[in-house]
Amino acid sequence: MSGLVVVKLGGSFARTPGALAEAGRAIAECSRHRAILVVPGGGPLAGAVRALDRELGLPATAAHWMAILAMDQFAHAAAAHVPGALIAHDGAEIRSALAEGRIPILAPYRWMVAADALPHSWEVTSDSIAAFVAGALDAALLVLLKPVAGTVDTLVDPWFRNALPLGLNVRVIGRGQLDSLPDVVRTGSPATPAP
DSSP, rough: OOEEEEEOOOOOGGGGGGGGHHHHHHHHHHHTTOOOEEEEEEEEHHHHHHHHHHHHHHOOHHHHHHHHHHHHHHHHHHHSHHHHHHEEEEHHHHHHHHHTOEEEEEHHHHHHHHHSSSSSTOOOOHHHHHHHHHTTTSSEEEEEEEOOOOOOOHHSTTTTHHHTTTTTTOOOOGGGGGHHHHHHHHOOOEEEEOO
């Protein structure tokens, strides 16, 4: 998938009224210039899994898969706010959606269970999953949409650098910078580069 841009849409965009729709419009605009794959965060749904884990003391593996299932659920919320979106579960469905001119939104559970390549730990979040997927698809760029701007190392989970393929270009865009997303996707720069 040469030239593919993976956009990790943080689940935190669900917490501010209108933010998810705003991000969805920016992502749709980007798809006019490059092939885009959206990897959703877990947002409040993954937050509920964390709370349940604190309450019940879940085994790490159970919490891991439940949090990834939360990403699947948030994928449907994201797809409802990204014009032209289509839910995809694996590389074949992603390629099919792109061939149809659609924007695939990854529901990652099936793929992650089949690959089972990441630690079952809260050190792994949707950021690491997005990095893993970007590497598996040989993406040209990974863009992390976050509620605020900042550096990669201050905004991602502890496992992110382990999951990130060597040489993959990463950019962070805060909600206040969404208008720059099309330029970042086109060129692979401004916003906040990885250090």
